[in-house]
Amino acid sequence: MIFQILDANYVYDPDGFPIVQLFGTTPSGRPVTVQASGFRPYFYARIDERRIDSAIDGIREMGLSAEAVDRFRPVGYQRRPSKMLKVVAKDPKSVRDFRESVLSVPGVLEVYETDVLFKNRFLIDLDLGGMRWAEVEAGNGGSDLETAPAGSATIGPVPYTSLRPAGAGPAVAGGAEREKVPGAEARGGAKAIPNAPLRTLAFDIECLPLHGAMPSPETSPVIMVSLAFDPPYKGREDLVLVGRDLDCPRGDVLCCGGERAMLARFVEILKDYDPDVLAGYNSAEFDFPYLEERARRLNVEVRVGRDGGPWRVRKIVNQTRVEITGRIVVDLLPLVRSSFSLKRYTLRNASLELLGVEKHDVDPKEMEALWTSSGDDFARLVSYSRRDSYLALHLLTDLQLLDKYIALAQTSGSLLQDVIDGGQTGMVENFLFRKFQERGRVIPPKPDADLSSARAAQSSELKGGEVLEPKKGLVEDVLILDYRSLYPSIMMAHNLCYSTVVTDERPPSGGVVKPPSGGEFVLPGEAPGIVPGVLSDLLAQRTDIKRRMKSASEEERSILDAQQYALKILLNSFYGYSGYARARLYSLPLANAVTSFGRTNILNTKRMVEEIGSVYVRDGKALLPEEMASASGDSFPAVGEFKRFDLSVVYGDTDSVFIRLKPFGGSGVKPTLEEAELVGGKIAETVTSRLPPPMELVFEAFARRGLFLVKKRYALWVFEKVGGEWRDKIKVRGMETVRRDWCELTSKTLNRSLELVLMEGRVEEAVDLAKSVIDRLQRLDLRKDPEILEDLVLTRRYTKSTASYKNKQPHVQLAEKMRARGGPVPSVGDRVPFVIVRGRGLFVDRAEDPSYALENGLLIDTDYYINKQILPPLLRLLAPFGVSKEQLVCCPEQQRLFDLAPPGAAVAKGRAPSGPPAEGQEQKQKSLFDF
DNA sequence: CAACACGCCTAA
DNA sequence: TGAGTTAGGCGTGTTG
Numbered sequence: 019m020i021f022q023i024l025d026a027n028y029v030y031d032p033d034g035f036p037i038v039q040l041f042g043t044t045p046s047g048r049p050v051t052v053q054a055s056g057f058r059p060y061f062y063a064r065i066d067e068r069r070i071d072s073a074i075d076g077i078r079e080m081g082l083s084a085e086a087v088d089r090f091r092p093v094g095y096q097r098r099p100s101k102m103l104k105v106v107a108k109d110p111k112s113v114r115d116f117r118e119s120v121l122s123v124p125g126v127l128e129v130y131e132t133d134v135l136f137k138n139r140f141l142i143d144l145d146l147g148g149m150r151w152a153e154v155e156a157g158n159g160g161s162d163l164e165t166a167p168a169g170s171a172t173i174g175p176v177p178y179t180s181l182r183p184a185g186a187g188p189a190v191a192g193g194a195e196r197e198k199v200p201g202a203e204a205r206g207g208a209k210a211i212p213n214a215p216l217r218t219l220a221f222d223i224e225c226l227p228l229h230g231a232m233p234s235p236e237t238s239p240v241i242m243v244s245l246a247f248d249p250p251y252k253g254r255e256d257l258v259l260v261g262r263d264l265d266c267p268r269g270d271v272l273c274c275g276g277e278r279a280m281l282a283r284f285v286e287i288l289k290d291y292d293p294d295v296l297a298g299y300n301s302a303e304f305d306f307p308y309l310e311e312r313a314r315r316l317n318v319e320v321r322v323g324r325d326g327g328p329w330r331v332r333k334i335v336n337q338t339r340v341e342i343t344g345r346i347v348v349d350l351l352p353l354v355r356s357s358f359s360l361k362r363y364t365l366r367n368a369s370l371e372l373l374g375v376e377k378h379d380v381d382p383k384e385m386e387a388l389w390t391s392s393g394d395d396f397a398r399l400v401s402y403s404r405r406d407s408y409l410a411l412h413l414l415t416d417l418q419l420l421d422k423y424i425a426l427a428q429t430s431g432s433l434l435q436d437v438i439d440g441g442q443t444g445m446v447e448n449f450l451f452r453k454f455q456e457r458g459r460v461i462p463p464k465p466d467a468d469l470s471s472a473r474a475a476q477s478s479e480l481k482g483g484e485v486l487e488p489k490k491g492l493v494e495d496v497l498i499l500d501y502r503s504l505y506p507s508i509m510m511a512h513n514l515c516y517s518t519v520v521t522d523e524r525p526p527s528g529g530v531v532k533p534p535s536g537g538e539f540v541l542p543g544e545a546p547g548i549v550p551g552v553l554s555d556l557l558a559q560r561t562d563i564k565r566r567m568k569s570a571s572e573e574e575r576s577i578l579d580a581q582q583y584a585l586k587i588l589l590n591s592f593y594g595y596s597g598y599a600r601a602r603l604y605s606l607p608l609a610n611a612v613t614s615f616g617r618t619n620i621l622n623t624k625r626m627v628e629e630i631g632s633v634y635v636r637d638g639k640a641l642l643p644e645e646m647a648s649a650s651g652d653s654f655p656a657v658g659e660f661k662r663f664d665l666s667v668v669y670g671d672t673d674s675v676f677i678r679l680k681p682f683g684g685s686g687v688k689p690t691l692e693e694a695e696l697v698g699g700k701i702a703e704t705v706t707s708r709l710p711p712p713m714e715l716v717f718e719a720f721a722r723r724g725l726f727l728v729k730k731r732y733a734l735w736v737f738e739k740v741g742g743e744w745r746d747k748i749k750v751r752g753m754e755t756v757r758r759d760w761c762e763l764t765s766k767t768l769n770r771s772l773e774l775v776l777m778e779g780r781v782e783e784a785v786d787l788a789k790s791v792i793d794r795l796q797r798l799d800l801r802k803d804p805e806i807l808e809d810l811v812l813t814r815r816y817t818k819s820t821a822s823y824k825n826k827q828p829h830v831q832l833a834e835k836m837r838a839r840g841g842p843v844p845s846v847g848d849r850v851p852f853v854i855v856r857g858r859g860l861f862v863d864r865a866e867d868p869s870y871a872l873e874n875g876l877l878i879d880t881d882y883y884i885n886k887q888i889l890p891p892l893l894r895l896l897a898p899f900g901v902s903k904e905q906l907v908c909c910p911e912q913q914r915l916f917d918l919a920p921p922g923a924a925v926a927k928g929r930a931p932s933g934p935p936a937e938g939q940e941q942k943q944k945s946l947f948d949f
Numbered sequence: 950c951a952a953c954a955c956g957c958c959t960a961a
Numbered sequence: 962t963g964a965g966t967t968a969g970g971c972g973t974g975t976t977g
Binding site: 482485500504671672673729730731752756757758814815824 | 958959
Binding site for chain 3: 334335337439441443482505591593594599728729730731817827847860890
């Protein structure tokens with residue numbers, strides 16, 4: 019029988035030995051639990067070779083078994099393995115304690131792999147992994163499972179040796195000996211098995227706020243639970259559970275009489291529907307903790323796990339984690355946060371931006387009245403509640419948010435829940451555990467707090483990428499080239515790895531690579547690195563998947579796309595991991611070697627391009643100067659038979675170069691798109707041929723015009739070939755249009771101006787646009803023009819508790835104001851929207867809640883918006899064309915005076931003259947004389 | 950007024 | 962946020 023692994027844990031047999039439970043799904047989507055016995059927890063101890071016997075005796079006296087093995091230490095090139103003991107325990111929970119006692123045994127030098135969760139140890143050692151397929155030889159009940167009556171089935175306990183990997187997803191990692199034949203077919207011809215269908219339940223709760231305040235689980239009941247199902251549950255796509263008695267006219271509204279009965283019903287439906295995935299929006303921070311507390315108070319059992327256990331809500335520092343054995347718990351809020359750059363992450367805004375669906379809303383103050391009402395009013399409350407679980411479900415399914423996490427789980431071997439909740443570290447480590455094991459290398463435990471902070475202090479010595487100074491201003495005809503997976507390809511090209519870095523042993527031949535950062539790495543002939551090998555596997559798989567995507571159906575393509583994305587993420591994670599202070603495998607020499615090669619490479623690339631100097635295009639072919647010369651012999655072709663473009667690098671960042679093509683001579687003709695592509699391809703090919711494989715420079719796009727402001731800030735009118743056709747668009751990097759701490763009015767105005775300047779070359783129209791926007795602001799009257807408020811909203815992330823801020827920040831000041839008013843307060847991690855209102859004092863003190871400002875008739879500080887939001891970005895764009903501030907702010911005399919006055923001047927007029935003017939004002943006053 | 954620290958967000 | 966990395970611009974407010 020085969021099944022796809024969803025989750026894992028362990029229980030104990032009557033003798034106190036662990037039994038691993040794998041929770042999975044059969045190909046048809048039926049849940050199954052497989053129990054495996056006989057697998058034991060273990061770890062490694064490196065020992066002084068002269069004291070092996072006494073050390074073994076000492077360890078055996080603790081009731082552990084110990085066996086001498088040869089293993090390589092984690093970091094550093096070693097010619098021979100070290101003597102180690104594999105120490106086997108009975109109870110996984112005892113390993114932590116035995117680690118200390120074993121360390122105190124004379125002769126024991128160091129311990130390894132002492133903190134590997136037992137479920138992970140099991141999966142790693144059996145070459146199984148999250149969302150991968152496994153096969154179990156099940157004597158009874160296994161083969162006829164698919165035809166057995168409904169409900170889940172349990173198999174076993176079977177000996178753990180009767181479990182093995184089944185099939186091979188294209189992204190499932192292969193072993194070391196398959197490097198010769200890259201791609202999916204390489205895995206012993208194993209066929210990829212499509213993912214089993216997942217049953218998904220999304221839910222949302224409504225609580226009764228007291229007089230419009232935030233509900234608290236100590237006092238406010240849960241009044242509704244809405245549920246959305248995919249696939250439908252008993253023919254229904256959604257249900258709303260109601261915690262009061264009412265004649266419920268509709269079948270999809272279940273009136274439960276009271277809160278307790280409603281919660282019990284929720285638990286019943288959960289068990290009955292038996293979802294693989296349980297989702298909500300902000301459910302980890304709100305719904306689950308709330309339900310947990312209400313259930314505790316009302317004495318409702320929440321045993322919804324596939325092992326019969328309860329859900330577990332664990333508060334971690336600033337975060338809550340929810341676990342249900344055998345199921346995947348998904349809080350969509352952090353997923354949406356990490357996948358999309360939005361100004362706000364409320365369910366309302368996320369649904370609008372990502373699904374294009376409006377959310378129904380009920381004013382918290384109205385809730386109580388609606389709750390006790392009936393008829394249409396009550397129906398409104400029900401439909402509001404229903405909508406929220408619907409939106410959560412559709413964010414998950416329509417955006418296929420889970421697909422890439424599934425692919426990441428399959429590729430890395432981590433359980434899906436760990437991929438969703440954790441970061442790159444867990445995946446990289448899970449992956450490395452497997453690869454190091456194949457090569458007989460052990461992995462250290464996680465560094466303790468002291469070691470981590472020592473490393474963190476040290477890691478300021480890690481230098482990053484090189485950014486070239488841009489040639490500022492407008493440039494025409496720019497080629498964009500970049501290196502494909504630069505850091506991974508550097509690691510492969512130079513055999514950079516934990517296992518190749520020279521620490522204390524040197525290779526017999528003495529052959530080493532010396533990176534610009536110093537240090538030495540042995541050549542692949544001596545010892546091919548583990549990480550370079552892994553990267554090479556992953557790269558080959560990605561190339562293969564991208565090839566297969568071209569001929570795949572729509573449905574297949576989205577799965578393949580998730581897989582190639584997962585491979586890309588993983589490929590790029592190894593470098594970051596090596597420089598991460600809390601990594602098990604931290605190596606500053608390794609991380610520094612990678613970036614130092616990167617820096618010299620981009621500088622080299624610039625030099626190479628400029629040494630090439632120019633490229634010719636003749637008869638539909640691009641030629642280097644020497645090719646042109648040799649092709650034409652003594653008689654250089656006549657002008658008109660070829661085009662020549664002179665090359666200069668105008669910008670570059672880490673792995674990219676921007677090359678200007680200057681048509682040769684006064685009568686030089688601009689390149690066509692096709693010619694630009696030819697030239698770009700020629701340069702890429704030429705540079706690549708001079709670099710060690712698999713380093714590869716590729717032609718990415720061509721820009722007819724570009725505007726480079728400063729490092730990391732530029733805009734281009736790019737042309738890209740999509741399926742044989744040229745598509746053009748404006749590509750903006752780093753400028754205010756892509757920054758969320760600027761208002762929409764700025765983004766819109768700047769965006770349109772960029773289009774006018776870059777696509778149409780119409781600077782005057784951009785000037786007119788800016789003038790009209792400024793004029794509109796000067797005449798601003800919120801009562802007549804309330805829609806503009808939305809465009810004036812700035813947002814900033816409230817990153818830490820107020821007390822930890824050393825300086826005042828507008829959004830933090832606002833959060834405090836809101837707290838004092840007793841309304842809803844932004845919490846740490848939220849993006850806080852605000853507008854700047856007119857008044858006395860510092861900018862940071864004049865941030866206001868947009869709706870509060872509107873309701874209370876506060877005046878917008880138009881001077882701030884003109885002088886700080888519109889003018890600076892627009893002038894940065896237009897100044898290179900000789901546009902000055904005065905040209906943008908030209909208006910009736912009266913308003914001009916007003917404009918040039920400092921922010922708050924209107925108030926200053928009415929202020930007591932005795933007060934000393936603020937510093938900023940004094941400066942502005944002085945600058946008035948300049949005009 | 951220049952130099953600086955802080956905070957935020959983005960590029961890669 | 963129980964954590965992939967560094968480079969870099971810019972606004973705000975303070976300091977010398």
